[in-house]
Amino acid sequence: MLTHVQTITLPNFETLFTRPFFSLFLPLLHFFSRSSLQTSNPHTNAFDLHLFLSGTGVFSKERLKIGFEFHFLPLSRLQHRKIIDINVAGWILEFLLSQPIEDRIMETLLNILPLSNDDSRLIKRVLLRRILSDISNGSVSEKTLETLEMIEEYDYEHGIAIFDSMREAYHAVAVHCTVMCLKEKPDDIRNYFDAVMRIWRGRISDMERWERVGLVSERLKDTRDEIEEALWNVNVRNDVLTRDTWNDALKSLRVFLTDVAEEIGPSFLEIAAKTMCGKGKVHSSPKKLLVDQVEEREACSSDVPREDFNVNIGDHLGHEGSDMAIDFCMEMPHTANCKPSTIATPEVRKVQEALKSSTLDLQAVVEGPLPDTLLLAANISASMAIEETKNSLVNQNVVDKGICVPSVEESVKAVNEDETNTRNQSGVSRPSLMVRNSTARTYEWDEDSIESSYEGSPNRPHLPTPKKRVVSPLAKQEIRKNTRRKIKKWSPLEEQTLRDAVKECGRGNWKLILDRYHETFEERTVVDLKDKWRNMTR
DNA sequence: ATAGGGTTATAC
DNA sequence: GTATAACCCTAT
Numbered sequence: 312m313l314t315h316v317q318t319i320t321l322p323n324f325e326t327l328f329t330r331p332f333f334s335l336f337l338p339l340l341h342f343f344s345r346s347s348l349q350t351s352n353p354h355t356n357a358f359d360l361h362l363f364l365s366g367t368g369v370f371s372k373e374r375l376k377i378g379f380e381f382h383f384l385p386l387s388r389l390q391h392r393k394i395i396d397i398n399v400a401g402w403i404l405e406f407l408l409s410q411p412i413e414d415r416i417m418e419t420l421l422n423i424l425p426l427s428n429d430d431s432r433l434i435k436r437v438l439l440r441r442i443l444s445d446i447s448n449g450s451v452s453e454k455t456l457e458t459l460e461m462i463e464e465y466d467y468e469h470g471i472a473i474f475d476s477m478r479e480a481y482h483a484v485a486v487h488c489t490v491m492c493l494k495e496k497p498d499d500i501r502n503y504f505d506a507v508m509r510i511w512r513g514r515i516s517d518m519e520r521w522e523r524v525g526l527v528s529e530r531l532k533d534t535r536d537e538i539e540e541a542l543w544n545v546n547v548r549n550d551v552l553t554r555d556t557w558n559d560a561l562k563s564l565r566v567f568l569t570d571v572a573e574e575i576g577p578s579f580l581e582i583a584a585k586t587m588c589g590k591g592k593v594h595s596s597p598k599k600l601l602v603d604q605v606e607e608r609e610a611c612s613s614d615v616p617r618e619d620f621n622v623n624i625g626d627h628l629g630h631e632g633s634d635m636a637i638d639f640c641m642e643m644p645h646t647a648n649c650k651p652s653t654i655a656t657p658e659v660r661k662v663q664e665a666l667k668s669s670t671l672d673l674q675a676v677v678e679g680p681l682p683d684t685l686l687l688a689a690n691i692s693a694s695m696a697i698e699e700t701k702n703s704l705v706n707q708n709v710v711d712k713g714i715c716v717p718s719v720e721e722s723v724k725a726v727n728e729d730e731t732n733t734r735n736q737s738g739v740s741r742p743s744l745m746v747r748n749s750t751a752r753t754y755e756w757d758e759d760s761i762e763s764s765y766e767g768s769p770n771r772p773h774l775p776t777p778k779k780r781v782v783s784p785l786a787k788q789e790i791r792k793n794t795r796r797k798i799k800k801w802s803p804l805e806e807q808t809l810r811d812a813v814k815e816c817g818r819g820n821w822k823l824i825l826d827r828y829h830e831t832f833e834e835r836t837v838v839d840l841k842d843k844w845r846n847m848t849r
Numbered sequence: 850a851t852a853g854g855g856t857t858a859t860a861c
Numbered sequence: 862g863t864a865t866a867a868c869c870c871t872a873t
Binding site (some may be wrong): 795798800819820821822837838843845 | 850851852853856857858859
Binding site (some may be wrong): 850851852854857858859860861 | 862863864865866867868869870871872873
């Protein structure tokens with residue numbers, strides 16, 4: 312009766328849960344072990360597909376590996392299975408998004424964890440994560456610019472004031488994207504002209520026109536004059552050419568990320584972990600017991616039935632088999648009170664406050680028709696579009712936390728190993744949130760209402776705004792499926808780069824080529840490269 | 850991920 | 862109209 316099993320192992324988790332993160336991991340496992348919110352609903356259609364996900368682990372004190380099993384099961388088989396609560400998945404994602412995980416693994420996680428379409432905090436974290444990836448890959452591009460605009464849009468929707476550092480970052484990235492076009496072909500002013508039209512006359516002027524002025528600073532306006540002057544004034548142009556816009560952009564993006572990290576604060580799991588573990592000490596007795604027990608298991612067999620493992624963790628942490636994650640949440644303050652001497656600081660009180668409000672949020676959701684929510688999530692996930700436009704992945708350096716990660720070469724090797732380990736047996740994959748959709752905005756315009764509806768708002772009141780509805784990044788990808796990209800002719804530079812790259816990397820290694828020259832092949836896919844080569848050699 | 854066949858847009 | 866380039870779909 313088992314219709315489908317997809318197993319995905321995530322081999323690089325050692326980097327995630329080395330010692331500093333160890334304390335965070337225990338509550339995480341705990342969540343997994345207690346995430347068995349629902350068993351099946353016998354009244355529902357037995358052929359509905361469900362997600363089953365369990366965290367599994369084999370770990371020692373030094374390192375840890377975790378894998379996920381992802382099963383599609385007919386509902387009737389789920390009597391004794393556990394289904395992860397979509398809120399728990401949200402917490403986990405929220406936590407993981409701020410961790411130094413490679414892009415590829417992050418994508419996998421986003422794909423396999425059930426995801427609530429209206430968890431808006433996650434959306435912002437995904438956007439921030441894109442920025443971090445861009446910084447790490449050193450690929451500051453117009454996509455970065457677009458992401459910043461999306462964050463601005465998000466902040467606006469949620470009434471969040473925009474940091475100066477965000478305006479600075481937007482400014483620096485805009486300048487870099489423009490100047491990069493000039494540096495690419497210093498003699499071809501047309502290239503530069505196009506960039507100016509696209510970015511400064513397009514994006515930025517559009518924002519002004521729509522009174523979306525959150526990102527438009529005075530400095531940006533001044534720079535626009537200068538950038539445009541460079542079009543006809545050679546001196547200004549040369550001056551612009553000497554600037555290290557790339558470093559400026561990276562620097563200001565980092566400052567922005569630091570600021571915004573403070574604003575959004577730690578993830579719920581981190582708060583929970585701190586409160587539970589009291590300043591990150593993990594080797595208190597019950598947990599020590601747990602560690603030893605698991606090591607023993609690892610020694611015996613690394614292929615232990617997963618559920619046993621979970622149950623053991625739950626037991627050792629002092630909770631019996633209640634299935635509601637909410638229980639855990641509500642016990643949190645109580646757990647904290649057990650150690651008043653170590654954690655009764657104002658800082659921790661703040662954490663507890665935050666925890667309480669998160670608890671309330673959760674309760675609000677749980678009171679709703681949770682089984683329906685789960686069903687919905689399962690169905691959405693199962694029916695997601697197949698489209699896949701992979702972002703180029705090179706490396707994931709964590710810039711702002713000073714955590715060492717392997718060099719590019721090592722990372723590429725690791726990625727190759729990932730590829731052998733990551734099996735996608737189903738052929739059904741959800742589009743990734745990490746992958747940018749270059750054509751999409753956060754909103755979908757409703758054609759019917761373009762003429763009739765005015766959505767008034769105090770700051771942007773003048774333009775008639777079509778009725779808009781928030782579309783989750785997941786849904787966006789689905790829309791894009793039917794639309795053909797606009798044809799973009801290959802530039803001579805691209806052609807020459809491709810010739811050189813094929814000489815260097817060999818014909819057929821399109822992914823490698825795209826990764827290596829992603830700056831030149833902006834907006835191209837591996838298939839594009841392959842097709843272009845076919846055209847060039849015909 | 851890649852190859853190869855198919856479709857659509859554009860230049861002539 | 863046709864030829865070609867760019868893009869898309871799908872099997873492996």
